[in-house]
Amino acid sequence: MTAPALETRGLCKAFGSFVATNAVDLRIAAGSRHAVIGPNGAGKTTLVNLLSGLFRPTSGTVHIDGQDVTRLGQHERVRRGLTRTFQINRLFADMTVLESVAMAVAERQGLGRRFWKPLASYGAVMDEAAQLIEGLRIADAAHSRTRDLAYGKQRIIEIALALASRPRILLLDEPAAGIPTRESRELFATLADFSADTTILLIEHDMDLVFRFADRVSVLVGGALLVEDTPARVASHPLVKEVYLGTAQHV
Amino acid sequence: MTGVVSPMAAPAALRGAGAWKPAELLFWTLPVIGWFAFPENLPLLTQIAITALFALSLDLVLGVAGMVTLGHAAFFGVGAYAAGMLPAYLGIGDPLLGLVAAAAAAALAGALTSPLMLRGSGLSQLMVSVGINAMLYEAANKATEVTGGVDGLPGVENTPLFGMWSFDLYGRTAYVYAVVVLLLLFWMARRVVRSPFGVSLRGIRLNAARMPALGVPVNRRLAVVWTLAAAYAGVAGALLTQTTQFVSINVLGFDRSAEVLLILILGGAGHLYGALVGAVAYMSIHHLLADIDPEFWQFWIGLIFIVVVLFARDGALGAAARIRDLIRNLILGRGASR
Ligand SMILES: Nc1ncnc2c1ncn2[C@@H]1O[C@H](COP(=O)(O)OP(=O)(O)O)[C@@H](O)[C@H]1O
Numbered sequence: 146m147t148a149p150a151l152e153t154r155g156l157c158k159a160f161g162s163f164v165a166t167n168a169v170d171l172r173i174a175a176g177s178r179h180a181v182i183g184p185n186g187a188g189k190t191t192l193v194n195l196l197s198g199l200f201r202p203t204s205g206t207v208h209i210d211g212q213d214v215t216r217l218g219q220h221e222r223v224r225r226g227l228t229r230t231f232q233i234n235r236l237f238a239d240m241t242v243l244e245s246v247a248m249a250v251a252e253r254q255g256l257g258r259r260f261w262k263p264l265a266s267y268g269a270v271m272d273e274a275a276q277l278i279e280g281l282r283i284a285d286a287a288h289s290r291t292r293d294l295a296y297g298k299q300r301i302i303e304i305a306l307a308l309a310s311r312p313r314i315l316l317l318d319e320p321a322a323g324i325p326t327r328e329s330r331e332l333f334a335t336l337a338d339f340s341a342d343t344t345i346l347l348i349e350h351d352m353d354l355v356f357r358f359a360d361r362v363s364v365l366v367g368g369a370l371l372v373e374d375t376p377a378r379v380a381s382h383p384l385v386k387e388v389y390l391g392t393a394q395h396v
Numbered sequence: 397m398t399g400v401v402s403p404m405a406a407p408a409a410l411r412g413a414g415a416w417k418p419a420e421l422l423f424w425t426l427p428v429i430g431w432f433a434f435p436e437n438l439p440l441l442t443q444i445a446i447t448a449l450f451a452l453s454l455d456l457v458l459g460v461a462g463m464v465t466l467g468h469a470a471f472f473g474v475g476a477y478a479a480g481m482l483p484a485y486l487g488i489g490d491p492l493l494g495l496v497a498a499a500a501a502a503a504l505a506g507a508l509t510s511p512l513m514l515r516g517s518g519l520s521q522l523m524v525s526v527g528i529n530a531m532l533y534e535a536a537n538k539a540t541e542v543t544g545g546v547d548g549l550p551g552v553e554n555t556p557l558f559g560m561w562s563f564d565l566y567g568r569t570a571y572v573y574a575v576v577v578l579l580l581l582f583w584m585a586r587r588v589v590r591s592p593f594g595v596s597l598r599g600i601r602l603n604a605a606r607m608p609a610l611g612v613p614v615n616r617r618l619a620v621v622w623t624l625a626a627a628y629a630g631v632a633g634a635l636l637t638q639t640t641q642f643v644s645i646n647v648l649g650f651d652r653s654a655e656v657l658l659i660l661i662l663g664g665a666g667h668l669y670g671a672l673v674g675a676v677a678y679m680s681i682h683h684l685l686a687d688i689d690p691e692f693w694q695f696w697i698g699l700i701f702i703v704v705v706l707f708a709r710d711g712a713l714g715a716a717a718r719i720r721d722l723i724r725n726l727i728l729g730r731g732a733s734r
């Protein structure tokens with residue numbers, strides 16, 4: 146059996162005496178689309194922060210393709226093919242869309258230390274950035290400053306920046322948060338096109354989207370994994386109904 | 397190239413990326429105009445060019461990369477002393493060798509201090525920079541045998557530039573020398589900020605928390621630009637030494653650190669030209685006010701700073717850009733602004 150694309154072993158994170166992540170053992174097979182659901186405050190974002198290297202775990206380990214990356218920083222994990230998006234946009238307000246995506250593409254192409262020729266003169270970078278922007282259907286905004294765009298567009302740039310690093314493993318923290326249902330359907334359709342052979346870990350509240358998009362679902366409650374199964378079986382699981390779906394209506 | 401974005405995007409971006417705009421070329425006629433208009437005042441104009449280079453150095457770290465420093469004179473001073481000691485102790489009077497030595501010494505100081513600057517951000521960075529500056533000042537003050545302490549380091553004699561142009565009494569050689577060095581280093585800085593490296597520095601200033609998630613080793617990038625800016629400041633210090641043939645301990649003064657920060661804010665941070673405009677404006681105002689009102693000129697300078705910060709937050713350049721947009725909109729007759 147080959148190693149899972151992404152794996153955690155006994156992963157714990159405590160903030161003071163509060164345990165936000167509690168002995169999480171997660172295995173995500175290469176190529177799968179794995180959703181993590183759970184009520185607000187369950188520790189989903191904390192899990193993404195631990196996986197991406199933003200947080201150091203209190204104990205336990207994180208593995209990419211079987212290799213222990215627990216001690217690696219965020220940028221080193223990106224080099225290993227793991228990229229994330231943020232639940233709350235982290236964008237470059239004063240840059241144009243093309244500029245910020247081109248910056249991200251240049252980093253992936255390993256050009257970030259080049260200090261002499263203008264970024265815009267790297268044809269391969271600019272072409273790839275332009276293609277990504279078109280693919281995400283925001284070409285009309287390419288030359289707008291990020292701060293001038295509507296929230297829905299900004300949300301797509303959040304994803305474009307992550308896709309620019311051509312991740313093998315992509316962590317999406319509520320990518321459709323705050324955008325209307327119809328737009329989020331489109332967003333997920335585009336995402337599916339773009340990341341056909343990408344391993345995806347998706348945090349999402351909309352159960353319809355989860356059922357449509359994911360092939361595995363884990364339920365996180367109080368920092369611990371409760372159940373992991375196919376979307377259909379998770380939905381009908383009595384414990385899940387009680388703990389999560391029962392409260393989901395109010396979230 | 398494919399699709400909707402690239403055909404228009406790439407060429408436009410390419411044009412905007414490297415080419416010098418007419419306004420920039422116009423700006424660089426100023427030193428020539430200065431030469432003919434104020435032949436009696438070349439030493440002052442030389443000081444302006446040196447200060448502009450120093451402010452440009454600060455803009456690289458503060459305006460472009462967003463590192464907060466109030467101790468930038470540390471590197472100016474290291475460069476100034478390096479350029480002074482070379483002729484004074486080793487008898488090496490070649491000015492260009494002096495610049496290289498000053499850049500190297502200041503870059504070394506920058507590389508050594510960068511880990512301290514990267515420990516924190518914002519106010520703690522500010523404190524660290526002030527601390528570095530203060531320690532170097534006191535070190536220079538104590539080491540009187542080498543630096544001359546408060547009496548300064550005299551006897552800085554430079555050989556003629558390229559063996560041809562000696563530093564004359566009217567400061568003509570000094571002026572041309574300082575302006576050419578400024579232009580060269582400005583040209584390099586201009587390339588650097590447009591490069592992938594430079595754009596990543598802007599990215600760090602705009603959202604340092606996102607950059608690691610794009611694969612960027614943020615601290616390494618900042619250490620590099622800190623070292624580069626230190627070298628720039630060192631060259632500015634060396635120019636002061638070489639054009640005044642003396643090193644005063646004031647090169648390391650905290651006043652100088654505060655002044656250059658004010659100059660950059662006055663001109664507008666982050667666009668490189670703000671540093672130059674700020675230096676020209678500040679030094680001219682300073683000179684005029686000191687003539688008109690020798691006792692109270694600091695009062696008027698203070699008033700000007702308050703007005704700038706309150707009414708033109710992004711400095712002279714920002715104000716100029718807004719006026720330009722306003723005029724453009726009036727002419728075009730529509731409300732569209734950038
Ligand atoms: N940096 C932090 N410091 C302290 N507590 C935190 C921090 N990050 C998250 N928490 C806490 O951990 C819990 C889980 O948060 P989070 O992972 O954001 O939940 P979710 O994304 O599932 O809504 C919350 O109670 C939150 O207050």
Ligand SMILES: [Mg+2]
Nearest residue numbers: 189190191232
């Ligand atoms: Mg969350």
